[in-house]
Amino acid sequence: MSTISVKKRTPNIHPKKFGLWLGLGSIIMMFAGLTSAFIVRQAQGNWTPYKLPDLFWASTIVILLSSLTLIVGERAIKKGDSLLYRRMVGLTFLLGIGFAVLQYYGWLALASFGIILQGNDPSGAFLYVISGIHVVHVLAGLLFLAVFYFKTFKKTDAAEQLINDMKPEKFLGIELLSTYWHFVGVLWLYLFFFFQYYQ
């Protein structure tokens, strides 16, 4: 009806992806709050210094590897290689579990130095709480990785497959998951260097 030309809008990012990025922004704010609390509190003294256990180096490498395997998996499914995709999602899941286990042993090592959660000096408490909240975010990602892994075994008939293939958003789920997974990886990298610097 109208002939007025309206300025064409640029193609938009998918709303769910955009929503995820916003959610990541709020997670960043939470950790920004916690780590700035760390800095402020440390500056007030009464703070036992400690050396970060070497195990955290191992866990850092493991979580970076898991990002790599998920990238390989995402590329595989986009090329139609569903077997490689399944293996890579499974491997990412295992590496994620490995990260959580290594973090736990890292905490045990730290505790063996006498840096514990309780007590008057919160230098250890900050590390336990901040890295603990991070592991909770990793566990949430693991839950979704498990769901995606088991979804690869679901039998679909040819017609269903055809419909699925035609959907423009058929890779949306894995794209969202890998964005989140890379995010928790990078978040740990930040926390790791933060703890190294301020230990």
Add this chain to the structure above:
Amino acid sequence: MAVTDIKLHHEIVVHGHDDHHDEHHHKESFISKYIFSQDHKMIAKQFLITGIFWSFLGVLMSVLFRLQLAWPGETFPIMETLLGKWAEGGILTPSGYYSLVTIHGTVMVFFVLTAGLSGTFSNLLIPLQCGARDMASPFLNMLSYWFFFSAGLVMFISLFIETGPFGGGWTAYPPLSALPQADPGSGAGMTYWILSMSLFIISSLLGGLNYITTVLNMRTKGMTMMRLPLTIWAFFFTAILGVLSFPVLLSSMILLLFDRGMGTSFYLSDIYIAGAPLTNVAGEVLQGGSPILYQHLFWFLGHPEVYIIILPAMGMVSEILATNSKKPIFGYKAMVLSILAITVLAFLVWAHHMFISGLNPFVASIFVLFTLLIAVPSAIKVFNWIGTIWRGNINFTPAMLFAIGFVSLFISGGLTGIFLGNSALDITLHDTYFVTAHFHIVMGLAGGFGLLAGVYHWFPKLFNGRMMNNTLGYVHFWVTFVGSYCIFWPMHYQGMTGVPRRYYSLEYFQTFDIYGDLKVFITVAAIIVFFAQFLFVINFFYSAVKGKKMTSLNPWNSTTLEWTSPIEPGHGNWVGPIPHVHRWAYDYGKDGHEFIPQTVSDDQMRAQGLKVTESGH
């Protein structure tokens, strides 16, 4: 003449779509339609009605503690009926008083003025005014309401537990909030409080993510950002504030939980009770913590929170003032930029709540500067509102009266903010009734007036085209407006003589007797205003069921998109295609036309032989 033509044209288009109305409807069960609804309009109603419930409870609490303040020691049988052992013999106990004050603050700030205000109207108006069928994620939107509902449920349960609800103030400063032995309510009551707040934070985050995504991604064709009504701009920046500040409150709550249950001492240090040092769970003397750290984390949310409350009210007031004065909003771009400026500055002023906490005076001076800077965008907005209604053809609907009342309150309360923003003056004024008066007028009342203005204005869009009763609305407005000033204006004088807020009783301070029965006057005004709200709630529920149906789609002759949807919009808002937008939201009085809807293009106008100049927007 010209006006009626546009209206005719406008309704014919919509009526054409109306014919197909029934085909598009699919049956919904009672549960999916009224309870676990994913329709943004139903979710808005759920937020509003839950908010009204909490506002009555919250205001009732304030009336009860005002009774104690006005007549300390007097017996009120009603108190014992309502509060049981917290008012044995009809006299409010100190613990009961502190719990009432605390829960009043928490409930009004979070449940009424955050969820009830931005939850209701962001949900209702974002899809309708942007031209979207629903939110980006209706499912998350539904979750957002049910998290809010659960937060309320947990808070409600905490009112009935044996040790009573939390009583350490709505800011929940440690050590009162961290040590169970500080107050009866600091035990289980505080645990419920933290749980309730955590659920509320999740609710706000889910809602905020949805609002931002919807505004940026789901606008109809032709709806550029600079054509958006100011309501949407306000909701948009409110959501950004919430998404960035609520997570920090969550981290402060997590650290608080560890201090309460796990023996850490993030916030606890050097506490002596009856001469004996306090020990933690591990049996050590508490020394390592910093209660100031909690204040930093809390106010990093707490200050943006007041803008989370006031921005939606500002947006709705802008819209209502322009619509009912039939004039374009004065300085649209300046309005958008001032909302942006307020949003940015909101994050840089939190320590002005902490001037006398031992903050470094040089740090304080920076916060004074930023705090006073906020006066600039706020003043721009006030001048623009006045410029908008200046010499306008004003239609004094109840909504318009509440919007004008908002501007009045915002000016009165904003001016006292300039006093409080000075760290030197704050030494005398901190924690006095001056502060109570300031934030109740500028945030509580102004936010409340924005909420009421919105309800009166958009009621037909909430309840299938039914209108609220105007006469009751006028009585409600005048009693509330005059009464509210009577409550809070005298508090400034009390505060300037140093009357401290939050005290259970002032009868032993002879110096505060100079104003005689002022505190009785305040309490009487509070009781009158409380009962006046029943006029509103009767009007609200009666009109929702039996109210007069509006006869045209657009009762206020407004330009925005929500008035092009059917009188009884189904899930999906528009039958047939979503209307396109050809102009900004404020073409009132342009070229002699009373209003030109956003959906009408210049070409359509010319085709009807109507004079129109090229629109600049």
